[in-house]
Amino acid sequence: MTPRTTKPQMSVKDFEELARRAPEFVRLEFINGKVQVKPVPDGNHGEIVMWLIRRCMQQRPELSLYPEQGLKVEAYRKGRARPDGCLAPEENFVGQGEWAEPGGVLMTVEVTSRDADTDQRDRVEKPDGYAASGIPVYLLIDRDACSVTVHAEPEGGSYRSITTRPFGAVVELPDPVGITLETQKLKDYAD
Template identity: 75%
Template sequence: MTPTGAQAQMSTEEFEELARNAPELVRLEFIQGRVQVKPVPDGNHQTIVMWLLKQCMQQRPDLELYAEQGLKVEAYRNGRARADAVLVPEEHLVGRGDWINPTGVLMAVEVTSHDRDTDARDRVEKPEGYAQAGIPVYLLIDRESLSVVVHAEPEGGRYRAITTRPFGAVIALPEPVKITLETEKLKEYAN
């Protein structure tokens, strides 16, 4: 983690240009003033996002779940995070660019990858960045710990409410999402 007050590697504009021209096999983020390479998702990772998409469509057809959406997490050192998915009101992304303002994003979703940076990225840096951006719900589907973690009630740059349930449990996502996830199927996708 870059210490507070440390010099950023580049400007946000330089990062956006770099990310725009990066090869398709590389997904870049700009977190805490550092360029980070996010692993390309494996088949199980993508299957989990699709499973969640189906849950959202069935229960909340008024909302849309978009995979691989870039978010401006400005309070987080002018950062840019590429969420595995974001849940937004219908047509919310019309006319927006690659990196959207998080206003109106109801939920950010991350699915852990099997790499050495997942702990810092998905369990520490992302919840801080999403809370600071005011995103009401952060859903972490943790394939390593076989659990679903719901972060809610962002206040003062942190989520005040954190609920963890093992794969197989039923978990209700709070307002404004209001979706209930039956997570038994995630046991099959953990690897």
Template identity: 70%
Template sequence: MTPSPSSSPCAEVRPQMSVEDFEELARKAPETVLLEFINGKLEVKPLPDQLHGAIAMWLLRQCMQQRPELALYPEQGLKVETYRNGRARADGALAPLDHFVGQDGEWAGPEGVLMTVEVTSHDHDTDRRDRIEKRDGYAAANIPVYLLIDRDAEELVLYADPRKGKYQTRTTHPYGSTVKLPDPVAITLETEKLKDYTP
């Protein structure tokens, strides 16, 4: 494994609003509008296209087959970043079955989440949002593994070992390779199928 790039965690910025104001806004948003609060900024998460959905379903099936005691929760709201001041909707959050049952509201704490997953969207903000800000938010929340399925580069980028707000390891794997997700996930992905989801 190679060391993670030396980019720093999300810089402290003056938030556009309080977390409480964001949560109230998110509660009142129409169902077709997915809002996030990342690095102190209000973000509108793009609605997934058909290939995005197919990739998410492919990964969900892999996880269920190999670790039936776990579930990959789609669009799970998580409290992330330092002091949990961010709110992210992960494309997937891998956790034990029924892990989020009984948690108040739509934004759950990150404890017990083994892995977060993002599948890039074809919009101008995906580089900053998925490749930088969410990565840093998940690391600061101490989520053990972050898997980025990068559709532009046709590769999986695997981040692990969060310490002091940064993932210590980063590896890349082209579509078609075998990807071993580290503990505590311990799932092996055969990614040849992802080539079928490339336009």
């Protein structure tokens, strides 16, 4: 687990105001007390998210994979993240506004971007924030490593089970997700 920032850059209320006023081409997150800029996705990134949405709809039609839903994450909800996808029951986020509670979320998804902060943000800080929020599964689709990593069994602010498979492998997403991904197609989107 990464060390937590002892003094946040600003309050959550100030961050939410900043995020609300940011131009639409800028996506902000508040992780470990730091404001972070989330890159705008490229075409391959978006295609990976759509590929996953289709797989989820085919295997679990009672669930929805919500792209870019803001979540209150980290201990005591002092973080704000905007995962590439949140798998939850239909209508889970109705009435919750821009930053929703993570209750009901079965899985968060991140697809790595081509920026310098990806390693720290998607591979270290977000798994810790999602685990601390009790989200059962975190799926990382890593275009740099051409792999899929499944984080499961959150406990004490981290995931106890972490499994990585190369693009092309069959990946089982554990309960409560219960979806099988045949990832061969991801090789086409690795660039």
